[in-house]
Amino acid sequence: MDLSVVVPVYNEQENVEAVYTAIHSAVAAMGCSFEIIMVDDGSSDASYSILSELASRDSSLKVIKFRRNFGQTAAMSAGFDHAMGDIIIPMDGDLQNDPADIVRLVDKIHEGYDVVSGWRRDRKDTFISRKIPSMLANALISRQTGVHLHDYGCTLKAYRREVLDGINLYGEMHRFVPALASQFGARVTELPVNHFPRLHGVSKYGISRTLRVVLDLMTVKFLMAYSTKPIQLFGKWGVYTILAGLGSGTMTLYMKLFEHFSMNRNPLLILTAFLLFMGTQFILLGLLGELNARTYFESQGKPIYVVKNRLNLG
Secondary structure, three states: OEEEEEEEEEEOOOOHHHHHHHHHHHHHHHOOEEEEEEEEEOOOOOHHHHHHHHHHOOOOOEEEEEEOOHHHHHHHHHHHHHHHEEEEEEEOOOOOOOOOHHHHHHHHHOOOOOOEEOOHHHHHHOOOHHHHHHHHHHHHHHHOOOOOOOOOOOOEEEEEEHHHHOOOOOOOHHHHHHHHHHOOOEEEEEEEEOOOOOOOOOOOOOOOOHHHHHHHHHHHHHHHHOOOOHHHHHHHHHHHHHHHHHHHHHHHHHHHHHHOOOHOOOHHHHHHHHHHHHHHHHHHHHHHHHHHHHHHHHHHHHHEEEEEEEOOOO
16 A cells, blocks of 8 residues: 555544545545544544544545543554555644645655655744744754754654654654654655644643653653663763762862861761762663663564665575
């Protein structure tokens, strides 16, 4: 199959039929084989009933329903797991993304890119609660990951199937897929896309999501830099902390021998013990991380590299 469009849905009964119709019209005009996968993320309204009726009339529409609300990342992950297309395109189910942009994203993929990220350059959202946190988060993510995109939060993206095969999603990690894909050598670019104001329903996003994004960014940064070598992170902190402890201990001895300052009254003695203890803990944590990393890769037969092509290897 050429194309899979994945749409997470949560309490969007006013939008799901219009979203399905718009997507179907856009991709049918492309003349390729396609499927539309709509994932009901535990909706409490009539979203699933409407999707069931649509699926009974169109075999290209696949519907997945969760037992409860697991979140957008889980819904997208389920869609990716069931997608059969060579190119996979996730998009929102609230009519704010434009299905007409799908053909432009696919054309960009055919130029040789592995990931094409949508950029809502003229975003139709509130400035204080949505645009400002988004700009700050995008700048922080770009700086920390080294993959500079204007709009990590835009759901509308295009991926080659093989890019997603090696990526597991947790938390709010769906927005970091371009950064994670670049770690494996994927070619990443972005493309300005249309964005419409929400006409029906209520937005599921708020300013509180920014904190969750920052926490997930820490995870992504660690995975990109140290997932196969945790000792180089924790060991480095451990060595620095032990050196600081030795320095504090040296100063304690100097004050005892040359300034006749009692050691048991010197707070530097407590600081020395604390730093030496923490330094040892950091190094042990790094060693435990090394054991976990080896267990993860070796027990599942996961390589620490990604091969793009093979020639004359049988």
